[in-house]
Amino acid sequence: MTDLPGSIDAVEALLEGQGYVGSRALATVVFLALRLGKPLFLEGEAGVGKTEIAKVLAAGLGRRLIRLQCHEGLDAGAAVSEWNFAAQMIAIRAGEAGGRAGVFSEEFLIERPLLAAMRPQPGGAPVLLIDELDRADEPFEAFLLEALSDFQVTIPELGTVKAPAPPIVILTSNRTREVHDALKRRCLYHWVDYPAFDRELAILKSRVPDAAAALTREVVAFVQALRGADLFKRPGVAETIDWAKCLLALDVIALSPEVIADTLGAILKYQDDIQKLNGLEATKILNEVKKALT
Ligand SMILES: Nc1ncnc2c1ncn2[C@@H]1O[C@H](COP(=O)(O)OP(=O)(O)O)[C@@H](O)[C@H]1O
Numbered sequence: 395m396t397d398l399p400g401s402i403d404a405v406e407a408l409l410e411g412q413g414y415v416g417s418r419a420l421a422t423v424v425f426l427a428l429r430l431g432k433p434l435f436l437e438g439e440a441g442v443g444k445t446e447i448a449k450v451l452a453a454g455l456g457r458r459l460i461r462l463q464c465h466e467g468l469d470a471g472a473a474v475s476e477w478n479f480a481a482q483m484i485a486i487r488a489g490e491a492g493g494r495a496g497v498f499s500e501e502f503l504i505e506r507p508l509l510a511a512m513r514p515q516p517g518g519a520p521v522l523l524i525d526e527l528d529r530a531d532e533p534f535e536a537f538l539l540e541a542l543s544d545f546q547v548t549i550p551e552l553g554t555v556k557a558p559a560p561p562i563v564i565l566t567s568n569r570t571r572e573v574h575d576a577l578k579r580r581c582l583y584h585w586v587d588y589p590a591f592d593r594e595l596a597i598l599k600s601r602v603p604d605a606a607a608a609l610t611r612e613v614v615a616f617v618q619a620l621r622g623a624d625l626f627k628r629p630g631v632a633e634t635i636d637w638a639k640c641l642l643a644l645d646v647i648a649l650s651p652e653v654i655a656d657t658l659g660a661i662l663k664y665q666d667d668i669q670k671l672n673g674l675e676a677t678k679i680l681n682e683v684k685k686a687l688t
């Protein structure tokens with residue numbers, strides 16, 4: 395187990411050590427979340443590196459990462475624990491487990507992420523990633539609020555399980571809806587924005603080190619220009635990385651209208667956006683990008 399970072403600089407070094415290129419503001423809020431033991435709520439567009447923060451924190455701190463992926467209809471059962479009905483039935487039929495009451499024991503419990511996060515871990519308190527909370531329904535938020543305020547969960551038939559040490563909690567939202575104030579109030583908040591040119595360049599150098607420097611600059615400048623265009627879904631950092639990897643696989647050394655047309659599917663995922671970009675608009679943006687880079 396690694397000690398928690400003692401300064402903002404130490405957080406920056408930890409993130410950097412995992413290939414994550416974050417802003418000073420992000421390092422600051424991560425430092426504070428760790429120092430104060432508060433959940434960190436990260437909001438931002440898809441593909442800007444929110445989920446990755448939890449992953450690199452866990453890896454950098456040598457903690458277990460426990461991920462709760464939120465979705466519509468997610469309820470306490472799926473988040474905390476469920477009974478293994480099949481195994482219970484078999485045990486009851488076989489006359490094992492001492493009858494009906496006996497099957498409500500740990501042995502027949504299927505542990506889900508929130509319960510797992512309350513258990514002692516050999517490497518120290520785990521990193522609990524509650525990912526894409528905006529996809530869950532509002533009642534689930536209320537439930538979560540309770541679990542996060544005392545770091546404990548209750549299983550009706552078994553009782554309460556309390557974490558020996560509070561997990562490091564990271565919540566993310568793509569902001570398809572607003573998450574409730576009450577939950578936000580429990581957390582430190584950070585808006586993860588699209589990176590500026592230099593930072594996105596550094597991210598590409600870290601994630602696709604084999605791409606040629608000149609091409610990388612063109613890719614970043616083009617994607618940054620695209621984000622200013624009127625698109626249904628703007629490309630995130632994930633898309634920039636994917637695109638660079640595609641171009642590298644194709645041995646492309648410089649962007650051209652043809653190359654862009656052939657590989658646009660790596661950065662734009664909606665036919666309307668692709669149509670808009672194909673032909674004239676992509677060429678126009680590319681010309682501007684090339685001019686700005688020289
Ligand atoms: N600042 C960054 N430094 C390094 N890699 C990044 C950064 N931001 C995003 N990435 C990469 O982009 C991809 C998408 O990130 P992810 O965390 O899944 O986005 P989000 O959760 O915001 O949708 C990941 O592969 C991640 O490694």
Ligand SMILES: [Mg+2]
Nearest residue numbers: 444445525566
């Ligand atoms: Mg994510």
